Amino acid sequence: MTRKGxxxxxxxxxxxxxxxxxxxxxxxxxxxxxxxxDQARTTRELSFDVGTIIAKAPLSPDTFSVADxxxxxxxxxxxxxxxxxxTYSYVRIDNQSYEDTGLRDIAVxxxxxxxxxxxxxxxxxxxxxxxxxxxxxxxxxxxxxVLVGLPQVTKRFVDQGNLGGFNILYVGPGGVSSVxxxxxxxxxFIYFGGYTxxxxxxxxxxxSALVVHQDPDGETGTLDFHDSLAPGAPSxxxxxxxxxxxxxxxxxxxxxxxxxCNMAKAEGSLATAKKILLDRLKAILALYDxxxxxxxxxxxxxxxxxxxxALIEAYPSPGEESAYNxxxxxxxxxxxxxxxxxLVTRGCPRLY
Numbered sequence: 173m174t175r176k177g178x179x180x181x182x183x184x185x186x187x188x189x190x191x192x193x194x195x196x197x198x199x200x201x202x203x204x205x206x207x208x209x210d211q212a213r214t215t216r217e218l219s220f221d222v223g224t225i226i227a228k229a230p231l232s233p234d235t236f237s238v239a240d241x242x243x244x245x246x247x248x249x250x251x252x253x254x255x256x257x258x259t260y261s262y263v264r265i266d267n268q269s270y271e272d273t274g275l276r277d278i279a280v281x282x283x284x285x286x287x288x289x290x291x292x293x294x295x296x297x298x299x300x301x302x303x304x305x306x307x308x309x310x311x312x313x314x315x316x317x318v319l320v321g322l323p324q325v326t327k328r329f330v331d332q333g334n335l336g337g338f339n340i341l342y343v344g345p346g347g348v349s350s351v352x353x354x355x356x357x358x359x360x361f362i363y364f365g366g367y368t369x370x371x372x373x374x375x376x377x378x379x380s381a382l383v384v385h386q387d388p389d390g391e392t393g394t395l396d397f398h399d400s401l402a403p404g405a406p407s408x409x410x411x412x413x414x415x416x417x418x419x420x421x422x423x424x425x426x427x428x429x430x431x432x433c434n435m436a437k438a439e440g441s442l443a444t445a446k447k448i449l450l451d452r453l454k455a456i457l458a459l460y461d462x463x464x465x466x467x468x469x470x471x472x473x474x475x476x477x478x479x480x481x482a483l484i485e486a487y488p489s490p491g492e493e494s495a496y497n498x499x500x501x502x503x504x505x506x507x508x509x510x511x512x513x514x515l516v517t518r519g520c521p522r523l524y
Contacts, residue, residue, distance in 0.1 A: 222246055222263050222291065226280055229293045230306040236294045236337040243289040248282050248310070250433035258436055279437040281421040282310035284430065287357055292338055296417035298438055301391075301509045302449060302484070302524035305441040307417050307434075309424045313339055314357040317423065320348055321364030325386075329364070333420045361401075362423050370401070377402040380426045384419065391415060392500050397428040412497040414505050446484055449524050453481045456521055473520035480511045480523045 225239050244265050251260040261275045294309045311317075319326040320343045330336055343351060345365065353359075353373045361370055361381040369375065383396035394410040408428045413419050418435075425431040460474045483504050488495035499505070512523040 223275055225291060226263070226275060226293065226308055226310065227278060229295045229308045230278065233295050233297055233306060234334055236292070236334050238337065239291045239293065241289060241291055245285055245287040246291075247285050248280060248430075249284075250280070250430055250437075252433050252436060256436055258433060261433075261437070277437060277440075278308060279305060279421070279434040280308045280310055281425040281431065281434055283315055283358060283360075283424075283426045285357075286310065286312045286315070288312045288314050294334060294337070294420075296333055296420055298415055298417040298421075300414040300418065301505055301512070302445060304445045305438040307421050307438055309333075309335070309338075309420055311338055311424055315339060316341060316354070316356040316359050318343055318348075318351055318359060318361045318370075319364070320361060320368075321345060325364045325390075326362075328390075329416070329419070332416050335420065338424075358426070360423070360426055367396070367398075375401045375403060377405070382422055385410070387500075389506055392505060394497075395419070395422050397422070397431070399427045399429075412493065412500050414500055442487070442489070446487060449484055450481065453477055453484070453523070457481070470518040470520055473515055473518055476511045476515055476520075477523070480508060483508050483511075484524075 222241060225241075229237070246263055246265060248263050249260065250258060253259045258276060261278070261280070263275065290313055292311045292313070296307050296309060298304045298307055316339045318341045319329070322345060323342065326342055330340060339356070341351070346368070348361070348368045348370050351370060351374070353371075357378070359370075359374055359379045361374075361379075363381065363383045364386065365384075367381065367383045370379075370381075377400045379401040381398040381401060383398070384393060385396070386393040392412070392414045395413050396407060396410050398407045399405065411422070411428070411431075413422060421435070421438075422431055425434070457474070457477055460471075460477075486499070486504070488499050508523065515522055
């Protein structure tokens with residue numbers, strides 16, 4: 173009887189111990205779940221707040237602004253499907269902290285990650301040469317942009333785009349070797365001319381470069397992306413550009429894929445812009461056909477309207493890089509600008 177009583181007491185303590193462990197485990201899981209839920213809610217709110225800042229940026233065109241945000245690492249992404257359409261576009265802190273359509277219609281050109289407690293934004297209007305879309309340029313004070321080229325070229329690029337608030341270092345031609353690493357999160361080298369490898373300290377995957385080959389007009393040319401400065405990293409083929417905004421967009425995006433994805437959004441506005449312009453030109457040309465020149469006093473303008481209409485109709489559709497490159501190289505953009513200038517001089521309604 174004594175032995176049986178001792179065994180009963182031992183089993184009693186075993187079950188008590190197991191029950192205590194299970195209770196502590198349940199309590200631990202409950203606390204962990206609450207903390208995780210609270211953290212997930214906080215990160216979702218932060219991502220939403222940053223998304224709101226970006227969404228509001230196009231409402232203030234051609235302006236630079238600084239926004240204070242909670243200290244975190246914000247990641248930006250833009251993804252495309254096989255047909256080139258944008259499927260996801262978002263800002264997030266972790267996998268639970270984003271809504272994948274919040275920035276779907278906004279072209280955001282930025283580094284892949286922005287760490288810190290401040291966001292720098294500027295909104296540029298893409299004109300090529302008629303207004304097509306608004307582009308949001310985004311960065312922070314921990315990303316340095318090294319502009320390499322003649323002072324009159326690099327200063328013009330910054331001044332025309334109202335980009336002076338970004339963290340920019342100006343370097344003259346041949347001065348890349350003098351650049352030193354000052355501890356920023358990443359460096360992006362923007363070359364206006366030929367590429368010269370920066371010092372070895374910068375030849376890492378976190379740094380990148382863009383080489384700008386400008387045409388004589390200073391508004392068009394081609395872009396060479398170097399997504400990584402690590403030795404042996406591949407680079408995609410040259411991309412044609414037109415307009416200061418498109419050049420700035422490439423400068424602030426540290427990967428070719430992100431640039432193309434966000435340009436697909438901007439180019440999505442092209443069809444609408446073309447339709448508006450063509451409808452307007454048809455209405456103007458109808459005045460000539462009706463013999464009503466009250467609003468188009470100079471008869472010479474008719475030929476300019478007809479030529480401008482043909483050039484706008486021939487403007488390449490989004491994603492047709494080869495056709496777009498040929499359109500640029502044929503001087504069609506410059507001709508549109510010349511036509512618009514002549515119309516203004518003659519007192520006729522503008523082309524766009």
